[in-house]
Amino acid sequence: MAVSWTKEQQKVIDTRDCNILVSAAAGSGKTAVLVERILERIMDKNRPVDIDRLLVVTFTRAAAGEMKERIARAIEKRLEEDSENEHLQRQSTLVHHAQITTIDSFCAYVVKNYFHLIDLDPSFRMGDEGEMRLMKGDVAEKILEEAYGREDYEEFSSFVEGFAQGKSDENIEDLVLKLYEFSMSYPYPREWLEECRRAYQVKSREELENAPWMGAIKGELRKQMEEAEELLSQALEIAGEGDGPGFYIPLLEEEKKSVENLLSMEKFFQWKEAMDHLEFKRLPPGKKAEKEQVTEEKQELAKNLRSQAKDLLNDLKGKYFQESAEEMVEHLQGAARPVGVLVDLTLAFMEAYKKKKQEKNILDFSDLEHYALEILVDHSPQKDERTQAARELADQFAEIMIDEYQDSNLVQEKILTSVSRVEEGEYNIFMVGDVKQSIYRFRLARPDLFMEKFRSYPTTPGGKTYRIDLHKNFRSRGTVLDSVNYLFYQIMGEDLGGVEYDEDAALYPKGQFPQLPQGTEPAAEVLLLEEDDPLWQEQDSPETARELEARMIAMRIRELMEAGQVTDKDSGELRKVKYSDITILLRTMSGWSETFKKILNSCNIPASVTTKTGYFSAPEVAAVLDYLQILDNPFQDIPLAGALKNQPQGFTFEELARIRNIGNAGERTSLYEALLETEKLREPLGEKVREFLKTYRELRREVPYTPIHQLIWDFFDKTEFLLWQQAFASGEQRKANLLMLLEKARDYESTSYRGLFNFVRYIENLKKYQVDFGEANILSEKEDTVKIMSIHGSKGLEFPVVFVAGMGKQMNMQDARESIVLHPDLGIGAPWVDEKLRIRTRTILQRAIQQEITLESLGEELRILYVALTRAREKLILTGTLTKLPERLSQQEMLKRRSQRRLPYGVRVKGKSYLDWILSALARHKSMKELYQSVNLGVYPLNPLYEGPGDFRIRKVSPLELVMGELNARTRELEEKKVYLHWDTEKVYDPDTRKELEESLAYVYPYEDLGRIPAKVTVSEVKRLQEEEEESLELYPAVRKSRETASETGKPVRETQESTGKTQETALELSLSHENDLAQETPEEGYVPAFMRPEQEELKGAERGTAYHAVLERLDYEKTNSPKEVQDQIRELCFQGKISEAVKNSVWPKDIYDFAVGSLGQRMKKAAAEGLLKREQPFVIAVPASSVKEDYRSEEEILVQGIIDACFEEEGDLVLVDYKTDRIPSGDPRELTERYKIQLLYYQEALERMTGKKVKEKYIYSFYLKKAIPV
Secondary structure, three states: OOOOOOHHHHHHHHOOOOEEEEEEOOOOOHHHHHHHHHHHHHHOOOOOOOHHHEEEEEOOHHHHHHHHHHHHHHHHHHHHHOOOOHHHHHHHHHHHHOEEEEHHHHHHHHHHHHHHHHOOOOOOEEOOHHHHHHHHHHHHHHHHHHHHHOOOOHHHHHHHHHHOEOOEOHHHHHHHHHHHHHHHOOOOHHHHHHHHHHOOOOOOHHHHHOOOOHHHHHHHHHHHHHHHHHHHHHHHHHHOOOOOOHHHHHHHHHHHHHHHHHHOOOOHHHHHHHHHOOOOOOOOOOOHHHHHOOOHHHHHHHHHHHHHHHHHHHHHHHHHOOOOHHHHHHHHHHHHHHHHHHHHHHHHHHHHHHHHHHHHOEEOHHHHHHHHHHHHEEEOOOOEEEOHHHHHHHHHOOEEEEOOHHHOOHHHHHHHHHOOOHHHOOOOEEEEEOHHHOOOHHHOOOHHHHHHHHHHOOOOOOOOEEEEEEOEEOOOOHHHHHHHHHHHHHHOEOOEEOOOOOOOOOOEEOOOOOOOOOOOOOOEEEEEEEOOOHHHHHHOOOOOHHHHHHHHHHHHHHHHHHHOEEEOOOOOOEEEOOHHHEEEEEOOOOOOHHHHHHHHHHOOOOEEEEOOOOOOOOHHHHHHHHHHHHHHOOOOHHHHHHHHHOOOOOOOHHHHHHHHHHHHHOOOOOHHHHHHHHOOOOOHHHHHHHHHHHHHHHHHHHOOOOOHHHHHHHHHHHHOHHHHHHOOOOHHHHHHHHHHHHHHHHHHHOOOOOHHHHHHHHHHHHHHOOOOOOOOOOOOOOOOOEEEEEHHHHOOOOEEEEEEOOOOOEOOOHHHHOOOEEEOOOEEEOOEEEOOOOEEEOOHHHHHHHHHHHHHHHHHHHHHHHHHHOOEEEEEEEEEEEOOHHHHHHOOHHHHHOOOOOOOHHHHHOOOEHHHHHHHHHOOOHHHHHHHHHOOOOOOOOOOOOOOOOOEEEEEEOHHHHHHHHHHHHHHHHHHHHHHHOOOOOOOOOHHHHHHHHHHHOOOOOOHHHHHOOOEEEHHHHHHHHOOOOOOOOOOHHHHHHHHHHHHHOOOHHHHHHOOOOOHHHHHHHHOOOOOOOOOOOOOOOOOOHHHOOOOOOOOHHHHHHHHHHHHHHOOHHHOOOHHHHHHHHHHHHHOOOOOHHHHHHOOHHHHHHHHHOHHHHHHHHHHHOOOEEEEEEEEEEEEHHHHOOOOOOOOEEEEEEEEEEEEEEOOEEEEEEEEOOOOOOOOOHHHHHHHHHHHHHHHHHHHHHHOOOEEEEEEEEOOOOEEEEO
């Protein structure tokens, strides 16, 4: 069925010859549209483009792989309809090499193809993230040591004195690394760092007024003053009402006029002068007669509004206008010294880190981007010019398509622009994204790049640029979208969130859903839990607020499982909710996911955590890491205590305490020394310690020469740790985590670091910088469990029922509170430090940057909330805990009256949690009526938003209600258990089910015999199947199997064997063997595998037969005129490495000579000269199963594979030759012909099928009998 595209989607697919920005809202099908545009480009009847001439850049490798797969499937589908289309056939081949990739992969492509332009060694490798963290730490440490070593570097000493925390300078190292990361998100990091330094070189009031960063302060001041003006206007409105405090009006009007005067100004120091003179008088008490006509409620409301305006302006005064202009300049100049030191340290680090990577020939991902930029753009202070390489790539790519454009940075923007044709006047960049879903600020994404084009690109076609908006949502029910729109109309705007959420940005339903039955609960719910519930506090419960919230969610899940309905994706009909329909989204996983999983599981709700955190905190992983730390250094008490406790034969706390006491008695300070003292005891505890130390010492002796992954395996083997962990209830998960640790150890071994000490540091760095992997995933997607995942991890996904939990958690604003703050545009915000008084004073620039970081963090949190709320298809449930609910609701009185849709800027900026925003947005909605009434507050039904479109249910859940719910659930479970325990097994409860079960259990598979028929066999296996009464004719079937496996893969036999990990000699000896070319003598001693034997100078028995085949395969018949010529030829083969020394010594040249000068050998010599001799010919043929073995009574075919020693063409027909080295004590050649006749018949059939020529003769050449035997 053809896809029906919307009008806007069709525009995206069809528009050509201009730069296009597609603003695609959540669930608008942007990926499907992008794929369709690519398909239309390559199948355009007028201007078709080969797919390898499109550059498609996506955000993740998974997304790139999925897109490539979708395009390949679509091409294959079109080929089915038009199989003769040569263009489509070419696309089907080219798609696998198309540049549908991540930006990192594209940069790698540029660097690998143009490395010679930047003097880069092309054999570089990409560094592992943990390895690069370790290397950065080493380099930063070295830079700091060098700085400490410079006696004349007073500025550095002052910097450390002023900014090091406590007794450690770790934060200095962190500052250098953080500034380095910031700088690398810029095209030219050195220039950016120098600009940061120059920002502090302010000398006058005029320079301060015109500083680039001053615009951020002015913008914030204006917004806050507008907020104050609005508050005063609202206070005047209340005062002017009939029962309002009219006696406030003169003072409120005077104050409002002062604020209006402030808003008329544009200069910072004008504002400062005005603010210095700004005063707030006391509100008049009013005459008694006036007060009698005023309601207390309205007087208090007017007073509060005026108080908010006053506080807001006083905050601005204290924040920005406390210092004089001279003091501001002086403090900036004073802060210039530490900023200069930090910049110098970062530049030194940048150079040293680059040199270190060059030494090891390693690159990281930022290197790829900057090297690619260097290749593509010739940068100079005057201007940037594209290089010849950029022009070549621009000619190669007909269009540049960028997915998730809102997450690009400046370097990526410059790279992709350089390979476009914009400079030539051909606008061929296609960008798609949604700035409302830009949630990767921590990765230094720049959503402002998107917004710049969003504002400047016209929405009408015909020019060089064009913006298309996709707002139709195919994901969610209309009621869910109405609820999301209702919230975000109020809380997201260009001033906070980066985009104006209006009718053009809203979501409009386009998906098809069945009608819900009457009385269905609202699509959006808010579940609130009061932490400070007085009845609950009296219970003195040990459960935390987090655990209570998880219980509240468990209660709601149980209710949904009983009565909830969702749309089945396959049938499109309504069905009951399953656990797998439900997903819980969390802002942060750390400390939350495990709590939620634990509580849900305790409520008999299956739950799984989909996360990239928690791996290193898994107890089994932590236990192994503890043990590795003490293998490196046993004088670490905490890891040693962990290792002693967390073993199969672990020590109890009492035993550990006793060991510690024994150490104290002997004046041993460390736990390890105490352990050595305890080892001497002749009692059970001493024996237990001796056992532990015995294993420990064995493993420690291995440390210097054993790879880390092998050391971990040996630890598992010697302590049985892995088996012990598997015995736990979560054994499969623990096993998967431990095996994952082995993989990480192997990854470490591929880095430039070596040894246990560095591995321990490697892991510590991964933990320090939160490079977590998440626990190993052992669940399939079909598991019926509730999924718990992060909001970031849910981006791009959708779920029928979504819980957004932890809404009451305070947002993390730590970045804005650091002693030195960093901003990608405004640079470095540092305080002035008075070294004598040891006082830090925030500079005006630092305040500007802190304010900007706070606003950007809040904007990012808003966008993260948007992503969370737009994941739900049919049901959205927001949950959170809160305190002081009556007080919070009473503060919303003025909001209830507000008719403007957008919430005041001040309300949004002051939000400390998602719940603050949600409750403020719902303040005017009718769904809040019951909640207001519960705290004796009224509603304001005249507000136009009271009957808003959102479909909400607000529910306050008390902790005691949770307890009762849990109690009822447990009671029901006990009753059900009782029913099952007393089940009458003789009674038939449901005849239909009984019949169905009986039919299922009694079913007999009708084709069971076919299961015994192999799909493929070797010729030797056919021979065994047909001659089972004889002794096994293959002493070493593995040899034959490897040779015939080679025939399948198409690799040389030697290569196939070597790939299995055998040594070169043994591989050669084995790979050239033949079915039963081997001597039939029984070794006097038991068989010892070749890899376990000492190297032999001469091979015996079976291996000697293998050696003959090795020589015959390579024999030059022109050099067989004497035994000496043959001997020289064998020596040359050995010299060239084609056969081993042992093979050379095992083949008798006289045997080869006798064969070559015989009549058969001469015929083969002649054929070889004419190019008609073939050796070691692999084959696979299909034969009826019944012809292989009579028991296989079936029309099925079996594949038979083998290798033919030699054949040659003579007079248009073929002669088949098979070499044998079997001992024939009787001297009767019929033994060989009887033994191998079946084998040669298959060879004959294979040859005749492959060549279409007749096999006129078949020979076995017996080296034992020294004769050719016709078969």
